[in-house]
Amino acid sequence: MKISREDVLRVAELAYLDLSEAELEMYRAQIDEILEYIGKLNELDTTKVEPMAQVLSDDQTADATLREDLIVPCAVAEDVLKHAPDPEPPYFRVPKVIGR
């Protein structure tokens, strides 16, 4: 077994994800099977292989380094707040986080 119920609980906590009892067991079993399958990567010796950290080579992104630091107008706050679950313009309101 690659992954335990406790592992799934720990990971769900890291991801701020509520899972039901049924989901916990289902994901544990399914992810266990997937990790078992992923284990086939260990057939490959990759000690001398560089990880592929980006898709494009440097010459393809040479232009994409740094742009000039210019101020451009960006008046979207009203539009954005309009669709927020609990707006208090110019803020988003969230449940109390301090002072408990």
Next chain:
Amino acid sequence: MTANWTIDGVKEALAAKKISARELAADFYKRIEARNPELNAFLTLSKERARRQTDKIDALVAGGKPLPPLAGVPVAIKDVISTRGIKTTCGSKILQNYIPPYDATAVERLEAAGAVILGKTNCDEFAMGSSNENSAYGPVKNPLAQDRVPGGSSGGSAAVVAAGLAVASLGTDTGGSIRQPGSFCGVPAMMGSYGRVSRYGLIAFASSLDRIGPLATNVEDVAAILQVIAGRDPHDSTSTTAPVPDYRTELEKPVKRLRLGIPKEYFGEGMDAGVRKKIETGIELFKKLGCQLIDIRMPHTDYAIATYYIIATAEASSNLARYDGVRYGLRVDDDSLLAMYRKTRGAGFGAEVKRRIVLGTYVLSAGYYDAYYLKGQKVRSLIAQDFRDAFAKVDAILTPTSPVPPFKLGERTDDPLQMYLADIYTVTGSLAGVPGISVPCGRIDGKLPAGLQIFGAPFGEARVLQLAHAFERAGGAAV
């Protein structure tokens, strides 16, 4: 009125005043209203926006002004691509009321080129799936066989084109999500190189893999759409300045003597016999066109699914952290902030999305990062190297798009690993960043469509389109 519109056909009809852009859009909406209840391919119709656009086009026609390249062409947009003022749900409950305050660059460019956006198409939730059955708004039915899936995740975008409910559409491809539904619905469907089309406004699933691309009824129209959406965008730092050639001129170039690689690894066990027969016949057709077929090896192909499901889920777990019930989308209230996060995400995400968040968080977590994520990144290098080695010998690579024909609705939903394995021939090109197209390659027993996949070297879209066009013209869809 014919249902078989093409981009050129629309333009000619408008210029000759046989139909107005407004009438054409109305005609498409009529057809959508008749067919969509059974197909479930459109989630939202954008009639007002379409009306504003058709008025503009009709004014151009009335004024005798030159028409832009996609003038009046009715198109559909996958619901993971942002459209200003039009609901964009990503097939998820967590964004069921989300209205983007801006347009994706690809959408903006389509509209600037005259296209008329009819609406938003159904898809697997956050583009995670291969059958469209992971949509919170119900599955799409394959218009060619309604007991079957249309493929995924861009199932709606493929179905609307196949059913004549749009002339073309935009899909997105992370591991095969444009090409596989294209194959399942019998329409050409293309993913350009990573960096070819701006991702600005594409709601992120896996940022190092996600790409926007076109589906249409023929390769020429695929090329015409790609032409408009390709190219550098200052809003996406991974979009490149590599020049965009004139694809429609390139299409006509001869394919004779081009070297086409046939990788042995894509023709092994697990391929449906009917698919195999069609693909082999399709490959023979290239021989008749004067192409040279060369056997090649791509030794790391068998590791692609494992690699993909590490990298894609890791990136997804990170990208989907933004759905926290604070700035947009669903919120499930609670007195505590952290409980609000947990409840919102627990209630808002569907089963496949949660499964991938759990897996992706796990492979990135302390103690497992090296064994999974880093290992995956290294094997991704090996897979990309397979492609570089191949393109040192050949001009393009031919493979099946999917190992199986469209399967029945509900047939694979209980076994996620089996569902993942349906992407076995498409994820390789996603990981390597190369362009790929799926072109219709006959019907198995005269019924279910098969798709032939053509991979090109990075930024070799013109070559890919040229081969697909030659194949289509030689009768590839009926092999």
